[in-house]
Amino acid sequence: MPERSYDDPCGIARALDAVGERWALLVVRELLLGPKRYSELARGLPGSSPTVLSQRLRDLEASGIVTRTTAGPPGGGRVYALTPRGRELDDVLLALGRWGSRTEQTSTGALSPDAFVLALRTTADPARLAGWSARVELRIEDDAAPDRVTLIVDGGRLAAARGPAGEPDAVLAGPGAVLRPVAFGRRSLDDALATGDLRLDGDAAAVRRLLGAVVPPLPV
Numbered sequence: 001m002p003e004r005s006y007d008d009p010c011g012i013a014r015a016l017d018a019v020g021e022r023w024a025l026l027v028v029r030e031l032l033l034g035p036k037r038y039s040e041l042a043r044g045l046p047g048s049s050p051t052v053l054s055q056r057l058r059d060l061e062a063s064g065i066v067t068r069t070t071a072g073p074p075g076g077g078r079v080y081a082l083t084p085r086g087r088e089l090d091d092v093l094l095a096l097g098r099w100g101s102r103t104e105q106t107s108t109g110a111l112s113p114d115a116f117v118l119a120l121r122t123t124a125d126p127a128r129l130a131g132w133s134a135r136v137e138l139r140i141e142d143d144a145a146p147d148r149v150t151l152i153v154d155g156g157r158l159a160a161a162r163g164p165a166g167e168p169d170a171v172l173a174g175p176g177a178v179l180r181p182v183a184f185g186r187r188s189l190d191d192a193l194a195t196g197d198l199r200l201d202g203d204a205a206a207v208r209r210l211l212g213a214v215v216p217p218l219p220v
Contacts, residue, residue, distance in 0.1 A: 018063040019089070023048050023056045025096070028065065028082065028089050030114045033149060034162035035071060035081035043145055044112040065089070097122035102220045113140050113147040116180055117160045120151070120214055123184075128213035130156035134206040137165040139173035153210060170202030184216050 006013040060066035065086040140147040150165040181187040192198040
């Protein structure tokens with residue numbers, strides 16, 4: 001039994017014994033798109049201290065949710081990754097994100113690339129995703145943490161994976177500070193393209209349809 005267990009046989013209590021500590025689920029969030037080095041995790045969770053982050057990683061390893069492994073070429077080195085049991089938390093975080101997105105936002109911080117992609121997935125309307133498929137590569141061109149993520153529309157669902165799409169239908173590139181307001185309807189895609197703040201290659205209709213499926217919920 002964990003040291004700080006609820007000592008309650010309910011499945012919810014047992015789940016919280018494994019992932020209920022502060023920062024635990026946000027560590028999982030940062031690993032949903034693929035493995036990361038410790039430094040990359042720390043960059044995505046700037047509010048967490050090194051001591052707390054290290055402890056959460058140890059806790060998640062002990063619970064069989066995170067594992068340490070070796071990254072493939074060209075980078076190599078030690079990385080943290082979700083185990084199969086850890087990846088089962090994907091739907092849990094999507095549901096929690098949908099629930100939380102309806103509360104009033106008071107934070108002034110920026111979304112990490114992983115949090116941004118999860119927010120896209122939580123606010124995408126399944127009805128607007130149904131009946132078509134596409135692969136759109138996002139190139140987040142931030143100096144501190146450039147990233148490439150593939151968004152996959154298939155079966156009425158929006159999935160995502162870190163890395164290039166191989167042969168995407170379209171590529172949308174630009175700084176995260178521009179991609180975020182465009183994605184959530186606070187700035188038009190046409191304006192961002194006209195000013196050169198974003199670049200779009202490939203099937204523009206697929207990008208527009210994908211962005212049109214993102215419907216931020218009204219706060220409670």
